[in-house]
Amino acid sequence: MKEIAAEKALEFVENGMILGLGSGSTVRIFVEKLGELVRKERLKVEVIPTSYDTEILAVKNGLKVSSLLEHPEPDLCVDGADQVDRKLNLIKGGGGALTREKIVAEASKKFYVVVDESKLVERLNMAIPVEILPFAYGFVERRLKELGYNCNLRTSVRKLGPVISDNGNYIADVEAKEVDVEKIERDFRVPGIIEHGVFPSEMVDLVIVGRRDGAEIIRK
Numbered sequence: 001m002k003e004i005a006a007e008k009a010l011e012f013v014e015n016g017m018i019l020g021l022g023s024g025s026t027v028r029i030f031v032e033k034l035g036e037l038v039r040k041e042r043l044k045v046e047v048i049p050t051s052y053d054t055e056i057l058a059v060k061n062g063l064k065v066s067s068l069l070e071h072p073e074p075d076l077c078v079d080g081a082d083q084v085d086r087k088l089n090l091i092k093g094g095g096g097a098l099t100r101e102k103i104v105a106e107a108s109k110k111f112y113v114v115v116d117e118s119k120l121v122e123r124l125n126m127a128i129p130v131e132i133l134p135f136a137y138g139f140v141e142r143r144l145k146e147l148g149y150n151c152n153l154r155t156s157v158r159k160l161g162p163v164i165s166d167n168g169n170y171i172a173d174v175e176a177k178e179v180d181v182e183k184i185e186r187d188f189r190v191p192g193i194i195e196h197g198v199f200p201s202e203m204v205d206l207v208i209v210g211r212r213d214g215a216e217i218i219r220k
């Protein structure tokens, strides 16, 4: 179903485009398919990856990697999500790439999200990935606790200590009693929080949902 969503997103790619590339398993499929398309159709496309993972994959698939310095306004950003609600608010950052993802999504003229149907939820309800400057961690944890949130530093069985993001920061998964998008935007304005994984629906142009029987496009 991820493949169906990725395949559909390819239909929006045009010759000459600068494409923001998100991160995660759905985007990985999109990147491989994009590489094939660019080779086959000899398209001139440049990409701006949002993680080392996507960057390496893009290069291996023959895509020309660029940056926001050269192209501060990409034409289209394609990215996955961990959860999507009915209004098209998202939670992202399951892979810890949320900060660069939010930057590239916001910089781009269009932001399209590719998900399989398991990501659609009535209400956002998972812990929110948050990128935190290590220097500030103790303070951020305390402040979030005062505001009623539970902060869990992300760890991995393959590494001692906290997971470190591509930007050299900690990633925490923050439990909220309720994911109220506007409240999160207010509450998470804490010095030391670099970015959080709630992407408000205003950022999103459309969501492509891969289903067993084909792709569904949800617009706002």
Ligand SMILES: O=C[C@H](O)[C@H](O)[C@H](O)COP(=O)(O)O
Residues within 6 Å of the ligand: 022, 023, 024, 025, 026, 027, 079, 080, 081, 082, 092, 093, 094, 095, 096, 097, 098, 101
């Ligand atoms: O940090 C990771 C990203 O936000 C991903 O886009 C998100 O976790 C969805 O990934 P996947 O397509 O693997 O479910």
